[in-house]
Structure formats: structure tokens, C-alpha cells
């Protein structure tokens with residue numbers, strides 16, 4: 001049996017090499033709230049270019065990315081978030097969708113974490129009764145964690161996105177392992193992200209597919225990103 005010598009499944013497996021610890025120690029820092037931390041600003045610029053997004057917020061963890069993105073789009077307590085029944089925010093993250101986001105979830109039975117537009121059609125389309133909660137967000141995970149690294153096809157993402165747009169429902173991409181998908185398919189990161197309003201980016205990859213400790217970024221448009229700041233406080 002082949003012994004695994006480098007395990008990029010998670011930051012919890014890769015450890016943090018000394019050169020990265022040293023780089024963190026000597027990083028130039030500043031007032032990030034005022035946009036004056038050069039290290040964070042540089043990182044976010046790079047992430048935005050890679051993902052084709054206008055703006056981003058730096059966050060210490062992926063859980064925060066997901067919770068803040070969800071929170072930014074839920075308008076009324078009880079609004080629906082649609083996601084796979086094995087998705088990370090649902091299976092783990094300490095029940096924060098209920099606890100902090102105040103949203104209901106519609107868990108979809110996908111195949112290794114991947115569902116189809118057809119499966120969610122009836123939930124995305126506007127409800128016919130006034131007392132039915134509204135669907136606000138569809139969340140995808142690229143590649144899937146508990147699905148064992150399955151990769152969403154662009155075609156499926158696009159058809160879900162078209163349906164969401166037609167019904168004014170937002171899309172979130174949990175990109176903890178986005179670079180793994182990119183490396184497997186060679187499809188540019190921007191292509192995966194262009195259908196989604198929110199896309200956790202480079203930091204997430206550095207975390208899971210590289211050897212970097214806690215760091216994440218949530219990328220979106222210049223109009224949405226200030227909203228992340230508001231709900232992150």
C-alpha cells in the first residue's frame with residue numbers, strides 16, 4: 001500500500017512549516033478596519049484578481065465566511081437556505097445556521113454532496129402562499145468535503161445560477177477546496193466563481209490545500225462586501 005507523505009485534505013493535517021510561521025511574525029501590519037493593513041490588502045487584491053471578484057473581506061476562519069455570507073442575505077428570520085444534506089455548514093459549524101443566521105435549511109439529498117437544478121426547482125421558485133418562508137440562498141461546496149472531493153460541473157452550476165437569478169435567490173460557493181477542483185479540472189477559478197454572489201477564496205485554499213494556518217477571505221462585489229463588515233461585528 002502506498003504511504004501518503006503529503007496530505008492536502010485539510011489544514012488540520014498539513015501542519016505549519018517554520019518559514020510560514022516566520023513570515024507571519026515578520027508581516028507588516030496596520031489598521032485593517034481602515035483598510036490600512038498592507039499585508040491583508042495585498043492578499044485580498046490577489047484573491048480578487050484570481051477569483052474575478054471586485055472586493056473581499058479577510059476572516060480568520062471558513063466557518064466565519066459561511067456564517068457571514070449567509071447572514072448577509074437572510075432578510076427575515078426563518079428564510080430558507082438550500083444546501084446539500086452533507087454540506088459542511090449543515091453537518092458541522094455548531095448549528096450556527098440556526099443559532100446565528102436565524103435561517104431554516106432545506107437539506108437536499110445529493111450525490112456525494114452534489115445536487116441538480118431539477119432537485120431544487122420547487123424550493124427556488126417563489127412560494128404561492130404568503131405564509132411560506134422565502135428561499136434566499138443556495139449554497140454549493142466546491143469540491144465537496146463529506147462527499148469525498150466530488151467536483152461540481154460548470155454546467156450544473158450554471159443551470160442552478162440561471163434558476164436562482166430568475167427567482168432573485170443568491171448563490172454562495174463554499175470554496176474551502178476550490179483550488180483542488182481547479183487542479184483536477186484545469187477550469188479557471190474565475191469560471192467557478194462567476195455564477196456565485198459570494199465566493200470564499202484564496203485564503204480558504206491556502207488553508208485546506210496548502211500549509212497555511214487559519215485564514216479565509218470572502219469575495220463579492222463592492223456593494224455586497226460592506227454588508228459583510230456590518231454583519232461580522
Ligand SMILES: Cc1ncc(COP(=O)(O)O)c(C=O)c1O
Nearest residue numbers: 061062063064088141145174176
Ligand atoms: C467545506 C468546508 N467549509 C467550511 C469549513 C470551515 O472552515 P474552518 O475550519 O476554517 O472554520 C471546512 C472545514 O473543514 C470545510 O471543509
